[in-house]
Amino acid sequence: MRTLMPPRTRSWLWCLLLLAGLALPAQGTAGPAFDSPPERDAAGFFSLDWEGAERFELEQASGPDHEDARIIYRGSDTSTTVSGLPDGEYRFRIREEGAEEWADETVVVVEHHPLSRAFLFFALGAALFVVLILAIARGRRLA
Template sequence: MVQAARAPVLMLLASLVAPASAGTPPPELTASVEIATAGFYRLVWEGGQGATPVYVLQESRDPGFEAPRTVYRGTNQASVMSGREDGIYYYRVRVGYPGGRTGDWSAPAKVTVDHHPLARAITFFAVGGVVFVATVGLIVAGSRRARRESGREGSGRG
């Protein structure tokens, strides 16, 4: 008799402590770019409900994630990646809950890293140098001209 009375209470308790991931869709993962030429990119994910979800972000060079590497674990919903060599990278994220429960992996996001060629980078640097020197030259010339003109005005008054 006591056993039968406990059944509804146990069912209620079980429903309260059911995994937070049950019925919750996996996070949606997006990358700021599909082809990264600047040397960095941002990954953003949304989703994951429950008390203090911890996100796990994995990276792999293989679309099947045969040998994934965890690159982020925490409560933030974004991560900036940099320092990657040229190539294709795949990312996925899932939510971890207290007690060791985890949600499903997100659909993978694919980013191709293709840095600017060295010749282009040197050209950008050289153009920047020319602009810098021209700017300094204009400032110096303008300053000298202003001094000359103020000297003429001062001598002509007296």
């Protein structure tokens, strides 16, 4: 990302950042981080955004012991679209490509709408559709 700040402001900022870095205890804040990830989703799709490095590795895992952990993306994009996930708790971790430690992690809970609610809307839609067809068909006959 390019910024359009004049050089002087930029150097001031660097000083501030440096000061902040010295003041705070080292906390693994270096490296990439997720940018406001979702917490829950009812349709199994959402997007994840991150920033903080040139190239990244993104890992997805689920289940209590994260047995199925695997890298789902490796490259320089700063977001991805996740979709088609069944109900469950998913852990995503991000790090700079090649780094040892994971820099940030987030958990997204996917809980689909209950099928009963889905079919309620489906039935409502079907009923309205039948009314629409009948209204047009009857209207045509009478017209």
